[in-house]
Amino acid sequence: MARLVVRLTPKAASDRIDGWESDAQGRAYLKVRVTAPPIEGRANEALIAFLAKRLKVPKSRLSLVCGDTSRLKQIEIEDMDEAELKALLT
Structure with missing residues (x-):
């Protein structure tokens, strides 16, 4: 199972990924x-x-596991490892 941390911006002009950042x-x-x-x-x-x-x-x-009302959210993806996840999102 892979975990992904997302910073979500709603009400955008289009659905898109803006890349990786660090806090x-x-x-x-x-x-x-x-x-x-x-x-x-x-x-x-x-x-x-x-x-x-x-x-x-x-x-x-x-599944959304954390951050229901926050901009920072944690998403779990079943049957996927971290390396595969990062490869698909870059």
């Missing part, structure tokens, strides 16, 4: 933008759908 402690996260607004979990749903499409896996294999 002050040196932890890497992926910057993602989605067009959905941050209302009633729509931005989180759009994030899961976008990542599933990008990773070519069913949405059911992705």
Whole structure:
């Protein structure tokens, strides 16, 4: 199982990945933008759908484990290792 930290920006002009960044402690996260607004979990749903499409896996294999109302979110992807995940997102 792979874990991915995402910094989500809702209400963007298009769904896209803006690349990898690091926080002050040196932890890497992926910057993602989605067009959905941050209302009633729509931005989180759009994030899961976008990542599933990008990773070519069913949405059911992705789950939001932390950060439901925060910009920084942790996503778990079943049946995928960290190396495979990073290769698909670069």
